[in-house]
Amino acid sequence: MKNFISAHDVPDINALVKKALEYKNDPFKAKHIGVNKRIGLLFLNPSMRTRLSTQLAAQNLGMEAIVFNVGQEGWTLEFEDEAIMSGTTVEHVKDAAPVLGKYFDVLGVRTFPSLKNREDDYSELYITQFIKYSGIPIISLESATLHPLQSLTDIITIKENFTAKHRPKIVLTWAPHVKPLPQCVANSFSQWINAWGEADFVITHPEDYELNQEFTKKALIIHKQNEALIDADFVYVKNWSTYNDYGKIYCNDPGWMLTNEKLKLTNNAKVMHCLPVRRNVELSDEILDSDHSLVTQQAANRVWAAQTVLSEILQNNG
Numbered sequence: 001m002k003n004f005i006s007a008h009d010v011p012d013i014n015a016l017v018k019k020a021l022e023y024k025n026d027p028f029k030a031k032h033i034g035v036n037k038r039i040g041l042l043f044l045n046p047s048m049r050t051r052l053s054t055q056l057a058a059q060n061l062g063m064e065a066i067v068f069n070v071g072q073e074g075w076t077l078e079f080e081d082e083a084i085m086s087g088t089t090v091e092h093v094k095d096a097a098p099v100l101g102k103y104f105d106v107l108g109v110r111t112f113p114s115l116k117n118r119e120d121d122y123s124e125l126y127i128t129q130f131i132k133y134s135g136i137p138i139i140s141l142e143s144a145t146l147h148p149l150q151s152l153t154d155i156i157t158i159k160e161n162f163t164a165k166h167r168p169k170i171v172l173t174w175a176p177h178v179k180p181l182p183q184c185v186a187n188s189f190s191q192w193i194n195a196w197g198e199a200d201f202v203i204t205h206p207e208d209y210e211l212n213q214e215f216t217k218k219a220l221i222i223h224k225q226n227e228a229l230i231d232a233d234f235v236y237v238k239n240w241s242t243y244n245d246y247g248k249i250y251c252n253d254p255g256w257m258l259t260n261e262k263l264k265l266t267n268n269a270k271v272m273h274c275l276p277v278r279r280n281v282e283l284s285d286e287i288l289d290s291d292h293s294l295v296t297q298q299a300a301n302r303v304w305a306a307q308t309v310l311s312e313i314l315q316n317n318g
């Protein structure tokens, strides 16, 4: 593994999950592999879980992590090649990334999409430019279209919570929200569950909220949420804005919020969400505060996912 940007960078998801659970059982089993190595964690957007879990993961490996809040504290970066920089951007990534490549052994980069121009967002320009110009391995801490550390965590959490003999039925359901959110988590979860290949995967959302088929093509899409939920073992709740008429909110029907009544349709399903969550908008108190909820376990598992990816990168890039 040279970079960690999507499921395509991972030859064997189950091997990563196994390693992550070994770290969970013994966090310091590889406490020397990162000694004298540094990771720079660049945040162009806010974060709690990704920032702290990745710092903890690096420390568990003996590695130093330095956080840089580019969005608040750094020079405003330009990402377009051949840009005439007479506007608000101060420094080109072509100049900044090689410097960071000299300071650090690995870079983690967190960006969000603009939600204004689909082609720009889906070109993943920010992450691609850091890969092109830094000269060191890049770990996505969430990009314009994907959130791979979250998705690896999600599969770890599903594996921990499923012991039955049958294939798990996993339902990704759209939920209401007050503002347009990226498609990253839903795209990434779909990509990883499809690549993993060990579940019956259903996606349910109102019409007009189709995701990019590149990520969802092996999933069954059902527009009636109650039908989709039948016999689900896991329900993953997430809002996303429209993909086709890009970055909009169309339907925001509160009837799409998951409740205990709807959970009765499932196979006593566990409920997942990446957090942060808008309580009683995206997901009800009665579920978040119940034994159905895996959200804290998911967030805690972010450490082991990050530690696994970091150790793979360190071992594969000397």
Ligand code: CP
Pocket: 046, 047, 048, 049, 050, 051, 142, 150, 274, 275, 276
């Ligand atoms: N799930 C997630 O990425 O959380 P943060 O935005 O707090 O990092």
